[in-house]
Amino acid sequence: MKKAIYVGSLLPYTGKSIISLALASILKEKGEEVGYFKPYGKFPVLYGDTYVDQDAVVAKERLDLKSDIKELSPVVLTQDLKLKALKGKISSPIKKIKKAFNSICVKKEYVIVGGANFLADGAFLGISGYDLIRKLNLQAVIVERLDADLLIDPVLVTKEKLKDRMIGVILNRIKPEVMDYVNELIIPFLNKKGVEALGVIPDDPSLAAITMREINENLNSKIVTGEDYLDNLVEKIMIGAMDVESALKLFRKVRNKIVITGGHRSDIILAAIETSTKGIVVTGGVVPNDLILARAEERGVPVIVTDDDTFTVVDRIESIFGKTRIKEPHRVQRGIELVKKNVNVNRIFE
Amino acid sequence: MDHSSRTAITDSFFFPQRIAVIGASAEAGKVGNDILRNLIEGKFDGEIYPVNPKRDEILGLNVYHSIGEISSDIDLAVFIVPPRYVISGLDDIAKKNCKAVIVISAGFKEVGAEGAQLEQELVKKAKQYGMKVLGPNCLGIISPSSKVNASFAAEMPIQGNISFISQSGALLTAVLDWSMEEGIGFSKIISLGNKAVLDEIDFLEYLGEDPDTEVILGYIEGVEEGQRFMKVAQQVTRKKPVLLIKAGSTSAGARAASSHTGTLAGSDKAFATAFKQTGIIRIHNVADLFDLAKGFAQKRIPRGNKLVVITNAGGPGILAADASEKNKIQLQPPKTEIIAELKEALPPTAALFNPVDIIGDAREDRYKNALNILKKDRSFDGFLVILTPQSMTDAYKVAEEIVKFSSNCKRPIFAALMGGKLVRRGIELLNKNNIPNFEFPDEAVKSFAALVNYHKFTRKPQPTYREYEDVDKEKVKEIISDSMSKGMFNLSEVKAKEIFKAYGFDFPESHLARSIDEAVQIADKLKFPLVMKISSPDILHKSDIGGVKVNIKNLEGVIRAFMEITTNVKRKSPKAAILGVDIQEMITGGKEVILGMTRDPSFGPLIMFGLGGIYVEVLKDVSFRVAPIPVEEAQNMVREINSYPLLAGVRGEKSIDFNALYEMILRLSQLVTDFPEIIELDLNPVKLLPRGKKSYALDARITLISN
Structure with a gap:
């Protein structure tokens, strides 16, 4: 085997799962024998008769991997495991992980190792990212976002810890407005500190988008029109409680949004469907009149009705926003495109 | 009378020879019966062809079992049959060379998705056959002078020289009843219904040319093609007075109107502006409408x-x-x-x-x-x-x-x-x-x-328009498409200024300092006093969070301002990305004004002008015009604000250079007309100086449409 690369991050939801899968897919396209390994997962899903990590399931299908899913995802955090570990009733699962890893590596040129939420994850089991990189002898690629200060402190600390095991950092989800700042200040600074920037990937709201179907399932709401458009992808939430003039001004500025409003607010609903809106949630259980629903249908905007109040609806949608997993194929495809375009892939694999 | 010179709408609506009534009914109290009776009792002197598959005779007239049975051509067809029969009926009536159709029937877009689809089919057929269709879901047409009462209104009104267009059929019946008692006479009465094909603009244009109409009245709830509406109104109001009620002038009213019509009406401000700009007399209640009409009708x-x-x-x-x-x-x-x-x-x-x-x-x-x-x-x-x-x-x-x-x-x-x-x-x-x-x-x-x-x-003379040739349209096009492709809809100040500069606006030279050292270097080359402003893509209202310092007199002040601005912003807007601080020379003296634009759903670019600072914020002393703005209106919108005398100079102050201001308004109008992608912009403030000195815009903001 040439190289095993751990893709980790210091914050959750940096886009690390998609980037892992993208790297593996790119290698596969090049005709390399590539493996995938998710030593420790935090999102258990039932696969066959066993609970494994969701990323591993997607990777197995997407990369057409022959390895047993139990090897691809040897440890996944369940309530039961958590309790046992806290009570000291089990020993570290590191052996299990090592064994699975060795089996995965057979006949592979490269193995991409997907990290958990962030590097420290799993420390209580003795299998944090830091532990695994050392014990499995991995090279690490760190995926980071910038915080509000436009700083990368955690990256520097990690570099100190991982030293040469860290290949470099991919800065992901960078807003176009701060791109110049990143290129002119952050990257030269990182270089000076011995951290190589492997790529800067611009923010792509479509990756964080969720479908109207997901929202509708999450809200337990009723679809009153636009059933054919539930695959519409929503990127932002807006609330329509203001007067229509202000609403229109605000609505025009936000693309691919969902608008939450009351059923009696025909004006808000019309303002929403005149602008880039992918769906409307009507709260309070009042169904808008037929004329308005006809307009929504005409424009391909699904309208769903719930008895809940606006705050509850926002809270529920927010809870799934930006935290979507990679199971939807359009996300992986887009991820591959972005990585190919913006990341120095050869450097990672050399 | 020769009506051949009239506009697009065929005269057949008002001066038909042969009318087909499809869905004529023998049953008193049914709409299909009322319409036939109204035509007969109104003493229509042409041929009437009632169509009903089950009857042979209604109200003394021979009935045709289908449109196909009618042997002659038809000038005007009135449909009172269920929607799906209207659609098929259009094919049959087209064979009779009929180009004017009134669809009284309801059951179209006002009843939901299925009806909306039927209405779209209706529009398609109308296009295919080159037909003019009034309605659906309307009361019909009444023309007392030509004795055509193709409506289900209760009676034929008195003949007169006032014409009335209404988007509400029910209001029309009430008004007609009342007009009889008041002795008010009408030339033509039109109920618009759903406006699937013909709308208020078509009839406004027609009545403008109509020699029998002296005064045009209207009740409208919304206008979809605002710019076309204004173009037509501008012509018509010079020939005869146009008095309109625009319903839904309050937010409660607007909400009711959008529920009623299924369209988003423009803002009341935009309507008021468009009416003023085109000479339409705006009326706020039905009583006033007729009071004023009576005055004009003499x-x-x-x-x-x-x-x-x-x-x-x-x-x-x-x-x-x-x-x-x-x-x-x-x-x-x-x-x-x-x-x-x-x-x-x-x-x-x-x-x-x-x-x-x-x-x-x-x-x-x-x-x-x-x-x-x-x-x-x-x-x-x-x-x-x-x-x-x-x-x-x-x-x-x-x-x-x-x-x-x-x-x-x-x-x-x-x-x-x-x-x-x-x-x-x-x-x-x-x-x-x-x-x-x-x-x-x-x-x-x-x-x-x-x-x-x-x-x-x-x-007043006809409005004149000016187009500036020295603008760099290509450059603006490039900036806009580049920004949109990157998903940047709130343009950075730098980009916004580039756009304005391409259209002939001047800004004081500005430089980005990312650190105090850079700030000092920049300040050293400029003339004090200076202005410093935060540069951040996330902050739109800089001064609200302490992001602006003015009248900085020396390098110490520059250092202090840099620290203050960046810490203020960090504290009050912790999530904003700070790129640095912009430094520019301060323009002293003169008057500050604001120019802005928002896009109205009906009328498009609505340009705002006002005196800066408290005059705009507290006193709301602003004026509006719809772009493209004619030269005369640029002048009028400046004179219209209450604080206008302040610009002209009080107590020995010099007047600002008004021509420079008019030019800015016209250039702004040209910019927003050229680029519909711009949905909102602000030049705030613009510093106006006396004649002989250059006026500058100090800050600029542009938002692009995100669809």
């Missing part, structure tokens, strides 16, 4: 705003005087020689100035004398005759005198015969002779004022 034109009031009662005279001042109407006293003559003719207690009070015991002869004497005073532009019924007054005889007086008077005459039973016959006589009578004198004054304003408007 066809007499005032040259100026001087009114003389003749009254037999003091109180109503005072009310007229109050109303005059409120409506900017002058009540000046008659000329000296006229006063002398009045003194001879009237009792000693009469008031000879204006209002002229001829005292409670006045009979018709005193009205006649006073009117004839006052007529000699050419400085009066209009007459208002007030009468309250006293024991010796004979309202009918006074009305007779007014009618006689009017027969050779070219100046407008208004009457206020006040009361009920005692004045009724007099009012009827006035109505018959097209002399507007009002219940109260203030309404009469309002009507006169509308007449005065309208004729003042028609005397």
Whole structure:
């Protein structure tokens, strides 16, 4: 085997799962024998008769991997495991992980190792990212976002810890407005500190988008029109409680949004469907009149009705926003495109 | 009459020879029966072809079982059948060379998705056959002069010279009923319904050319093609007055209107602006609509705003005087020689100035004398005759005198015969002779004022437009498409300024300092005092969070300002990305104004102008125009604000360079007309200096559409 690369991050939801899968897919396209390994997962899903990590399931299908899913995802955090570990009733699962890893590596040129939420994850089991990189002898690629200060402190600390095991950092989800700042200040600074920037990937709201179907399932709401458009992808939430003039001004500025409003607010609903809106949630259980629903249908905007109040609806949608997993194929495809375009892939694999 | 020169809408709606009534019914009380009856009872003198598959004869007319059975061509088809039969009926009626269709039937877009689809099919068919379709879901058309009552309104109205377009059928029936009692006559009445094909703009255009229409009235709830509406209105209002009620002027009203029509109406501000800009007289309630219409319908034109009031009662005279001042109407006293003559003719207690009070015991002869004497005073532009019924007054005889007086008077005459039973016959006589009578004198004054304003408007020269050739359209196109492709819809200040510069706006030179060292270096090359502003893509209102420092006089100040600005922003807007601080020379003196634009769903670019600072924020002293703005309107919108005198200079101050300001407005108008992608922008503030000095925009903001 040439190289095993751990893709980790210091914050959750940096886009690390998609980037892992993208790297593996790119290698596969090049005709390399590539493996995938998710030593420790935090999102258990039932696969066959066993609970494994969701990323591993997607990777197995997407990369057409022959390895047993139990090897691809040897440890996944369940309530039961958590309790046992806290009570000291089990020993570290590191052996299990090592064994699975060795089996995965057979006949592979490269193995991409997907990290958990962030590097420290799993420390209580003795299998944090830091532990695994050392014990499995991995090279690490760190995926980071910038915080509000436009700083990368955690990256520097990690570099100190991982030293040469860290290949470099991919800065992901960078807003176009701060791109110049990143290129002119952050990257030269990182270089000076011995951290190589492997790529800067611009923010792509479509990756964080969720479908109207997901929202509708999450809200337990009723679809009153636009059933054919539930695959519409929503990127932002807006609330329509203001007067229509202000609403229109605000609505025009936000693309691919969902608008939450009351059923009696025909004006808000019309303002929403005149602008880039992918769906409307009507709260309070009042169904808008037929004329308005006809307009929504005409424009391909699904309208769903719930008895809940606006705050509850926002809270529920927010809870799934930006935290979507990679199971939807359009996300992986887009991820591959972005990585190919913006990341120095050869450097990672050399 | 030759109507061949008329506009797009075929005359067949109002002057048909052969009308087919598809869905004629034998059952009294059904719409299909009402319409047929109305056509017959209205004494339509052409051929009527009722169509009903199950009847052979209705109301004495031979019935056709299908459209195909009709052997001749059809000029006008009226459909009162369920929606799906309307669609198939259009194919059949097309074979009869029929180009004018009224669809009375409901059940289209107003009932939901299925109906909306049928309406789309209807539109498609209309296009395919080149048909003009009125409705669906409307009351029909009434044209008293050509004896066409293709509607289910209760009665044929009186013939007159007022035409009425209404987006509400129900309101129309109420108004018609009331007009009969008021003695108001109509030329053409149109119920628009869902406006699937023909809308208010088409009829406005048609009525503008119609020789039988003197005044156009309308009730509308929304306009979809605002720019086309304005273009047509601009032409029509120069030929005849257009009085419109735009319903939904409050947010509650607007909400009701959008539920009713299923379309998003433009803002009330935009409607008010568009009406003002095109000379449409905006009316706020139905009573005013007809009060003003009556004034216009008498066809007499005032040259100026001087009114003389003749009254037999003091109180109503005072009310007229109050109303005059409120409506900017002058009540000046008659000329000296006229006063002398009045003194001879009237009792000693009469008031000879204006209002002229001829005292409670006045009979018709005193009205006649006073009117004839006052007529000699050419400085009066209009007459208002007030009468309250006293024991010796004979309202009918006074009305007779007014009618006689009017027969050779070219100046407008208004009457206020006040009361009920005692004045009724007099009012009827006035109505018959097209002399507007009002219940109260203030309404009469309002009507006169509308007449005065309208004729003042028609005397204005046609608007002129200016296009600047020195703009760099390509560059703006490039910036916009580049930003949109990157998903940047709120442009950075730098990009926004580049766009404005390409359209001829000047900004003081500005430099980004990312650190104090850079700030000092930059400041060293500039002339103090300086202005420093935060540079951050996440902050739109910089001064609100302490992101702006002005009047910085030295390098120490630059260092202090850099620290203060960056820490203020960090504290008050912790999530904002700070790119640095912009430094520029400060423009001293002059006046600050604001220019801005938002896009209205009906009318498009609505440009705002106002004096900066508290004048805009607290006093809301701003004016609006819809772009493209003609040169004259650029000037008007500047003069319109209350604080205009401040710009012209008070207490020895120099006036700002107004031409520079007009030019900025026109360039802005050109920019937003060229680029519909710009949905919002602000130049705030713009620093205007006296003539000879350059004026600058200091800050710029542009938002692009994110669809």
